[in-house]
Amino acid sequence: MNLFMLLLGCKPSSRHVEQHDIYFGIAERLGELVPSIEAYWPEAKGEIHVDAWRAVTKVGSYQISISEEPVNNGSLKLYFVNMGGYKPNDMEEYHYKEMVVAYNLEEAKEVAKETVFFKHHISPHIDDKYGIDVDDVYEIEELLPALFKGKYYVKIREEQHDFLKEDDITNGYFTMEILRDQLE
Template sequence: MDKLKLYMIMLGCKPTGRHTEQHDVFFSLAGSLKETIPHAKAFWPEAQDNMHLDAWREVTHVDGYEVSVVPKTSGPMENKLFFINLGGYKAGEFDEPHYKLLVVAPDLASATQQAKQTAFFKHTGFTGANAHIDDKYGIDVDDIYQVEDILPAGFRDHYSLSVNPMPSQAIDEIHLGYFKLKTILG
């Protein structure tokens, strides 16, 4: 197996009985994108053979920080990587647009404050339909997770994410499109 890397993947599927395509974001550690697929299938078993990828990235850099996979450490890391799913509304549109982001912060409160500074949060909402961070810790918070906490269990037990400042502002490549699993698996 190659050196482990952190992957962020947007899974897509139209499950049996649904009228629209559903999505979820999945994080995994692997040596290659191909190696993430068995973990993605275990994460979303209802998707069966209908699953595809709509977006993916190898997470190595976030806002001036380098992200790497290291053996599990015994003590807390100063910087943590958070995944945040912002939801909002636009007047007259029958939809709830979402903006998914990664944030480096020492704690949940700091990560939440960073998310509330994004243009999406400030401009996607109106009186009675405010922008929000989707549903985990109370008002105005929907989906916010420390990435280490939502990795597949086998990885959480043995690995940590090292998040350290770096002088360059490198940016990860984001791959967008409709990626069939059979194409990824070769």
Template sequence: MSNKLFMVLLGATVTGRLIEQHDVLFAIADDLTQLIPTFKNAWPNASVHVDAWREVSSVQGHRIHLSDVPSDNDLKLYFFNLGGYVQGDMEEHHHKALVVANNQAQATQYIKQSEFYRNRGYQGAESHIDDKFAVDIDDVHVVNDLIAGNSLYLHISQEADLQADDVWQVGYLSLSKLAKRKPSIEA
């Protein structure tokens, strides 16, 4: 068994809310099924489910793996939550993205070239990265900071043979159905 980094989109029906709420969680486990207690703790007073997940091992031609020693390079994995609008639609649409960069300025420059950022907005309702650091970005986080306390560190290395990012597994998955799921073969 080997520890893996998972990125999970949780959905929840929260008492007193009219629409389903969502959040992203980064967690380390051998298999997704081991994270069920973590999902329940994320929203202890709600009915929680998984809407999408991916194992994070390949981002922008970089291999992502975990180690018990800190990395000796400057590369970081950034998580962005972009917000944007479609004219005539009463919704703020969101796009979640991972970016490998040496610093936040470089990561922000990269994400501002994305299709979502360039095309999900119009005058008066511009696309944005939610305002964490007074830049027009919804949220930006260093993933290593989000998994702090696990005594594991992200190591990022560029690899020429990596063709694509990890694939998202998308679709409503109740925790009871997840509990019945067989652990992945790679675990």
């Protein structure tokens, strides 16, 4: 089984521009997530798509895997951090999505502050708050849809050597139909 991180996009009927959200799911193959993706964002009314995705196997110096049995990660947890910032004279809020392994929310925020994104933006923030706010740092297991909770567990193992390959991020425009086709 794999932990997948997806950037979902859709344009709900009452909106003028496409909106995005991050979705985490667990499956053997990406296409198996289609029903839970559609249930996650019902306002999309079947018009949802994936703009980017990755199978999460490495975060920093840690190997990430999924277990069907409860695991003992000590106090380590996997976190998702969404940071945003602005550029002068640009009507856009840029976001940087970071995954970190840390012992607690405070440490996760500190690790996120060390990213290139945070250091190179004049007014970095998470959503509309300046600075890093604990409300916008999430433990991955909290973000998983209910159908995965208690059935799968995130396993975190520190690698002493840098043998782990960085996760590939696949960008594009993938409809639910394209994802379903991956099952065949």
